[in-house]
Amino acid sequence: MKIAQVTPLYEAVPPRLYGGTERVVAHLTDALVDLGHDVTLFASADAETRARLIPVRDQAIRLDPAPLKSDLAAHMTMLAEVLKRADDFDVIHFHTDMIHFPFFSRCADKTVTT
Known part of the structure; x- marks a missing residue:
């Protein structure tokens, strides 16, 4: 399965310090890769992952x-x-909370929000 993980940009994935959501995303993403899924992580460039990384900013905010x-x-x-x-x-x-809702309505059937 081809899965995109879209993380908040406030902290690195996994976080260097505090960052509950980013830590969960790191573990979930690597576990999905270990299960054989094709996973892409959208995050800051300082992320460390076994998935394909699409860096969208140089550093966590x-x-x-x-x-x-x-x-x-x-x-x-x-x-x-x-x-x-x-x-x-x-x-x-x-x-990322609900910020994506208005932009992804055409493909809402393949989105998950946590």
Whole structure:
């Protein structure tokens, strides 16, 4: 099965410090790879995963020293990238609250939100 994992961009996957959701995404993603699934992780470039990584920003937001950054812009950019590739996946698993709802209505039947 081709699965996309879409994680929040606040922390690396797995997180360097605190980050409950990102830690769960890391374990889930690697477990799905171990089961033989074709998994793609949309995350920051500092993620460590056995899945295919699509880096959507250079560094997780919270530890990024840049003075000007927008978490909303970062997440919208990631969602645009996921939407461009939506047809490549059987399941798209969002861990990003509900921000993706209006953009993925055409393929809602293959999305999961936690």
